[in-house]
Amino acid sequence: MRVYNFSAGPAMLPIEALTAAQSELTDWGGSGMSVLEVTHRGKPFVACAAHAESALRSLLAIPDNYRVLFLQGGASAQFSAVPMNLTASGDKVAYLNTGQWSAKAIAGACAQDLDVAVLADEKATSYTTVPSEGSFAVPADAVYLHYTPNETIGGVEFGYVPDSAGIPLVADMSSTILSRPIDVSRFGVIYAGAQKNMGPSGLCVVIVRDDLLGHSRSTTPGILEYKQMAESDSMLNTPPTFGIYLLGLILDWVAETGGLAAMGERNQAKAQALYAAIDNSQFYANPVALDARSWMNIPFTLADPALDKAFVAQAEAAGLTNLAGHRSVGGMRASIYNAMPMEGVQALIDFMTDFEQHNA
Amino acid sequence: MRVYNFSAGPAMLPIEALTAAQSELTDWGGSGMSVLEVTHRGKPFVACAAHAESALRSLLAIPDNYRVLFLQGGASAQFSAVPMNLTASGDKVAYLNTGQWSAKAIAGACAQDLDVAVLADEKATSYTTVPSEGSFAVPADAVYLHYTPNETIGGVEFGYVPDSAGIPLVADMSSTILSRPIDVSRFGVIYAGAQKNMGPSGLCVVIVRDDLLGHSRSTTPGILEYKQMAESDSMLNTPPTFGIYLLGLILDWVAETGGLAAMGERNQAKAQALYAAIDNSQFYANPVALDARSWMNIPFTLADPALDKAFVAQAEAAGLTNLAGHRSVGGMRASIYNAMPMEGVQALIDFMTDFEQHNA
Known part of the structure; x- marks a missing residue:
């Protein structure tokens, strides 16, 4: 008997995708191999990853000037990767603090020798609110504005996309991506761990506007460096193949x-x-x-x-x-x-x- | 029909483990959930991860003063993580270059503002040899000696464990771990991507001597920071749960x-x-x-x-x-x-x- 699983993540997945994966787990597409066993450099898996990307592009209507990256390390890795990719030492960055996941993103920036401006902090309401639209001023000299559209722990969600006053808007969409249509063109970087709406843990999707590539610090680990990953179609090293495969199945289910x-x-x-x-x-x-x-x-x-x-x-x-x-x-x-x-x-x-x- | 798959990785996995995973992919242990859907903080998955660790400890006879970490980003992430965790800016580190994977590890160190001493480089033989035992001197002031016991591309393997002259020995064992017994006590850090002998891609096992924890640079991303990961049983953030589960099944097969x-x-x-x-x-x-x-x-x-x-x-x-x-x-x-x-x-x-x- 299948239960109703209210876990915050890893979380319930569509049974259609699970059943499809199960049916071919020891023989993928008649190859005589599991999808877990195939080389990521071979045509079958390259096509599988391309399908996942194109399905995601189609569902989210991602504009052509955005790159889709399939990375590892969860959204938590992006708490470091965002400042590593977008800033130089001493730069100003802006954050909104609406709960525990915002706070972790802020801590990630603070570890990177930055001038971190927290424009709004909902501590006074014990993080049961979001800042109202227009209630905070975005510094013109900040490199980006980061926020957490949905706080998984507090259950707090923005009903609007903040105006970032012309600087790139960065969003941790782990717990809200694919839950409804969004206007990707409003964002500079969207990142999301897969294990809520997109698949298993171990896969993180990053959607980045292409003018933001190529500004990373030299010490950035290659596996977190957006430009290298974009140029290698997320295959600078071996990607999390099963997660990408399952993402494709789940995106098919969303479309269907x-x-x-x-x-x-x-x-x-x-x-x-x-x-x-x-x-x-x-x-x-x-x-x-x-x-x-x-x-x-x-x-x-x-x-x-x-x-x-x-x-x-x-x-x-x-x-x-x-x-x-x-x-x-x-x-x-x-x-x-x-x-x-x-x-x-x-x-x-x-x-x-x-x-x-x-x-x- | 199942084929014989000679891929370098992701690679052939034991059919016994694949079949076991397949049989319970939509209902793990009678839970009514897939292992892909269960929370990593719940007792069932915590026990699953503990089983994988204890099976690995048993097979490799890992001494008690070593920690086992289940990380993301593949061995490639460790090319950065090793220097980030073990060195300060300007430190000397030593490497042996026996091929393409050694070279990537060296490049990872060079990106971290270190004095990188390459003690041996097999370029003269087009990387068809390993340095003979005792043919290189390890600088006493180096923080560690890194080598690649098996080069996946060149097909070159060390027949001995190098003497690191008292400094920690660091080894990328991605393509050799679990292939035979090893003496873990000879090493300071062993790391290995899972996708050859241990499971699917997306999981990297790190075995680190506990005196090497706590020396990381402040800018190290948390997901790559050994001490935080050790203290959180590799659950600082959501781990790659399916990879850890499959590792356990594969370790059971090795034992059996x-x-x-x-x-x-x-x-x-x-x-x-x-x-x-x-x-x-x-x-x-x-x-x-x-x-x-x-x-x-x-x-x-x-x-x-x-x-x-x-x-x-x-x-x-x-x-x-x-x-x-x-x-x-x-x-x-x-x-x-x-x-x-x-x-x-x-x-x-x-x-x-x-x-x-x-x-x-």
């Missing part, structure tokens, strides 16, 4: 289920249903400001934290797994990425209603 | 087939058989010095290079794939890692004999 517009409608409907269940209850609560509520990660608390363990255990027994909140905040968290169907959200709502009736 | 002593005997027998077939022929030739011949990667040329394409095509049709030599050297190359059975080597020898009879 209607593309990003349809995906966005489903995701919005899922989130609205769960928030409504929380808001209509006296037993559950979500702390996030209404205009900053995430479609992907929905934290909620029970009226009595002493019931948390029972909630998690009974949910697990009902086939609703990984609902415990992040270890740093407690409570509950339901991550409802692309692969979570409305049926899974409805099953959670039904369980929550039942649990409340028995425990309120 | 007799461990590293038996593996070494099989690998030696496979290599001896193929070298004998080459040496006993007037049609095939291997350029490598007898005392430097690799057990893992065996390059060979045909008497007439005009026959190369026909050889590759006919071999492919006979179920012997990926025999074309590295794009930088041409000719043929048979990579015969752990998962290549003697039957595969014998099938190649039979094919070579037949091809020679028809074309000599």
Whole structure:
């Protein structure tokens, strides 16, 4: 029996992609080899990677002047790679701090001998808000503005794309990419770990505007250097082949289920249903400001934290797994990425209603 | 039909491990989730990673004062990470250059503002030799000595572990780890991309002596920083979970087939058989010095290079794939890692004999 997995990542993947991978795991395309065994330099895998890139380009409508890189090290590697690729020592960079992932990105910049300007920090609201549009001024001499469109732990999401006042906008989209259409042309760099909406862990997708290539520091490890990776089609060294293969299967599934517009409608409907269940209850609560509520990660608390363990255990027994909140905040968290169907959200709502009736 | 895949990496994997992974790819251990979907922070995956580490420790008899890290970025990331973790700006480091992978490691060090001493360079023999034991002096003020025990492209292998004169010995074992027993206590750092003898691409194993932790430069990306990774059990960020899982399955297979002593005997027998077939022929030739011949990667040329394409095509049709030599050297190359059975080597020898009879 397949469960509904509310994990924040690695997370639920479309069963269609998993079944396809399973069926050919020991014989890929009649080659007599697993996709895990084929050389990345051979035509079959080069075509597989090209398919993943072109499917991503098509779904996100990525303009021609952007390069797509398939890297390793997760989004965390980009916390260092972004400043290493875009700045020189002493440069000014700007960040928005909306929670734990923003803070890690800021720490990555601070380690690179930069003048780090934090233009907004939502600490006063315990990171339950995002800065309102136009509430911060972007320094004209900053090299880029970095933000985290969706904070996986806090469940806080920007409802708008910040105006970066002409400097490149850099976004960690790990937990929101592919959840709805975006306008890539608004960004200088988009990066995203795959393990939420795109595939397995171990693959990080970077989408970078081509004028931003070629400005890296000489000490940048080659595997994180955008220009070398762009020029080698992400094969400066052996790429994470299985992750790229699975990304292709998952992108096919996204396209087959209607593309990003349809995906966005489903995701919005899922989130609205769960928030409504929380808001209509006296037993559950979500702390996030209404205009900053995430479609992907929905934290909620029970009226009595002493019931948390029972909630998690009974949910697990009902086939609703990984609902415990992040270890740093407690409570509950339901991550409802692309692969979570409305049926899974409805099953959670039904369980929550039942649990409340028995425990309120 | 399963083929014999002579790729240099990603490479043939044991079918037992592939079949096991396939059987549970949509339902791991009765969890109702794929191993690709489970959180790395949950007990099941933490146990899975601990199993992989303990199986590796057992097979390699890794002493207690060594840490095992599961990193990303391949061995190529370590070309930067080794100097970033072990040196300060201006330090002296020592390297042996035995071919293309050594050269990349040296380039990685040169990018980090170091005094790089290349103690031996086999350029004079076109990298068909290794420096003889005791033929180079290790500077007492060097921070470490780095070498490449097996050169995947040249098919050149050290028959001994160099004496590093008391400074830490660092080895890129990507293409030789697990091929036979080694004495880990001789080394300061061992690193190896998984995609030859250990699993899929995207996972790099680092084995580091614990006194070498904590000396990194402040600019080192966290995902490459040994101490932070050791202290977080390689989960500073989301690790490449599927690669770690598959590593565990493959290590189980190594143990079940007799461990590293038996593996070494099989690998030696496979290599001896193929070298004998080459040496006993007037049609095939291997350029490598007898005392430097690799057990893992065996390059060979045909008497007439005009026959190369026909050889590759006919071999492919006979179920012997990926025999074309590295794009930088041409000719043929048979990579015969752990998962290549003697039957595969014998099938190649039979094919070579037949091809020679028809074309000599």
